[in-house]
Amino acid sequence: MRAALSEYNYDWTLYAMFSTAANTLNGSRKEYERMLPRVSTFRGIIEPVMATGEPGKLFLQGMGEYLRRVVNAHQEGKKLCLTTFCQAPALFWAMDIVPILLEPMTVAGTLVHKGGTSEFMDYCVEKGFTETSCSSQRGALGAYLCGLAEPPDMVVIDTPGICDTNANSFSFFAAHENIPFYQLNYPPELTADRSREYHRKDYRNLIAFLEEQTGKKLDPQRLAGVIAEMEKQDRLICDIQDLQRVVPSPVPIIYNFFIYALRFTMGGRKEATDMLAAMLECAMDNAANGRSGFLSGEERARGLFVYIDHYSMNLPLWMFLEEKGITHLGGILDRFYQARAPYAGDAGYSLSMDSLDAMIDTLADANSRLPMVKQIRGPYDARDMWLEEALSLAKLYNADFAVYSGTPGCRNTWGMVKLLARDLEKAGIPTLVLNSDAFDDRVESWSNTKHRIEEFLEVRRIAG
């Protein structure tokens, strides 16, 4: 690893970048322009984010605040819990624990560091971790393994039964560092009564584990506050995603990235609510004025990402889609299955604050419908699973095509994506399977990935 990379802590560097960027928004245009050369590798992000106005500003501020909490947790007497993106952070915030969402931490590093997090990924291998594991964990995990971040006090995951590769990264880290570990385990079915019971018992066990680690009981008042905030966020997200159904979509395409970043890190906190409210306001204004969410104003096609996005420095996927006039209809990362979401059907959850038990039960239900946890727990063509969801979303959102973007480390989806693509094609939805790594440009450069998408669009006569 280059000496330069170990000069400052990974989490602190991210915090410094995001909070500085957010602070400059309070200054004059001249001050902002003077700042840009000092954040050269971040510049490509700040500008498109800033171009979205208030939502972009709140996104940067929200990320800055999240990272501040991570960096200062121990100093403020709080415990740090390493967890995964598909684990709702609300319970941690309610218990005064700061969650480190590992995958968003990798994405943040990939966006702002030249060369992404590749050296940290390689460092994992030096510590005995497999190079074939998922890069979305390996990126930030390397920084934690080499002690270049505030050390987590515990590990909590919810991916056993969903994604072994993901779960394995966390259990490896817990065993490597010899710190307490808890797993929420999920049965193959989502909505069966016995699955629901299992989720709820397991979730109560998690609370007992967190109480043991912190020495504090779960405070119902505080939990109610967090759930109330989640409820607001759910409503805002549902409204935004409802607007995406309009043709042309009035929702700027970068919004799905904003939802990803803040819902996973600040779910249940006011920062995320404020950003979502600003996003909805802008989208509604566009809709009221018959505008699309594109800067160019023209929507030429609508694409559904059936798995995740592609992250490289300067958000090239979103820039490309913007340039082509292709609406990003979201992927599994921004679908949460609130009961009132347009895609939820009868698999959705509703939050309740009627009693402590009701709050815990509904949090468990919400948690069991998070990205990946919902779609890929059972056979891909079973009820509520990946195929049913992709077909329904494609229809609901009028998708012209579908794209699978993931990582070679994703054993689970690579085990069934050819079948999914075949079924989507049979249903008349042109589908592209990308071999690139969403978090590691060394597997395939963005320019090659872009070329493959362009070739696909040309051959299938989409957005021409």
Place this chain on the structure above:
Amino acid sequence: MNDILVTAATRVGNPAVDEWKAEGKGIIGHVCSHVPEEIITAAGLFPYRLRGIETQSTSIGDTYFGPFICSCPKAILENAGRGKYSFLDGAIMVQACDSMRRLDECWRKAGEDYPGIVPPFFHYMGVPHKVTDYAIDWFVEELEKFAAALEAQFGGKVTSEALAEAVSLHNETRRLLIRLEEMRAMDNPPLSGEEAMTLILAGTAMPKSVYNPLLAEELDAVSGRDGGHGGKIRILLAGSVVDDLAMFRTIEAEGAVVVADTVCFGSRDYDGLVEEENPSFKSLARRYLNEQFCPRMFGYYQKRLDVLKKKIADANVDGVILQNIRFCDLHGSENGLFERDLEAMGIPCLRVEREYGPLGDEGRVRMRVSAFLERIAQAA
């Protein structure tokens, strides 16, 4: 060694399969050591552990699975696609690991292109990844569903008596294999690792009622024999699935003897007995969740390390070979932890990544093993 055992250990089909079919009885294939075979036996059926041996390519497997997948389920699908598993009356798919659980849909979808390759009974079974009272209860329900599905398809009844008989039969197999393990641990083991593995593998492809007497006979025959392995470097083999003999042959050709293992066709499959007093689905659930060494059970690293340390001590092991099939991240990364912790205790370890099946990369593995044995010899 008895030819029937050798054939069962090395071929997909074998005389025991033929005889069972000739009697008009059913065979159920499965893919994981978390499947309680006792239920299949109690239903009057023969549990057969599926393997991808004898494959020459994975062209069918590659059509359905993606490229970044363990070659073991691909090779099993290859055999199915080529009709080698046409003797199966049923198959159980299990949430074993990510690659293996996807055999479920890949096999079913391949069946649309290769008619007749999907057995008439095809059942998906969930297995919890943790051991708690509610996980055991949930698994019991899953076993009840499984037994009911077998009964509905094949007409037999999984009665308490039949279950007790099956538990007793399978425990007898385990006791015999534990006896074999003790023989392997002797200073001068009467059998090589390859011979021992031949005996173990045969049991996964034969009805236990046929296998047990043959195994007992073999153990009696070799007991007290001078195997000629005294003084050799003693190896424990750990990691991903090993279900063919090439790996043992490669290690032993370099002058070592494999005296113990923790692989899932080996000791992982027979460690731990099911309670024999009034056995129930709950007894099965307890045994199959508690006594498993697979890293799919997340958060139990220390327990697995303790098992490994005990086996190393019991068999007086000189070195541990930690192998994993490419893309098997569970074993691959746990091997990294084992290597760190065992080396710190002064136990030499070799970590090696390989492909599944008869070693396509035998030369490379042989070179790594040779260098490892040289390291142990020099330190002695």
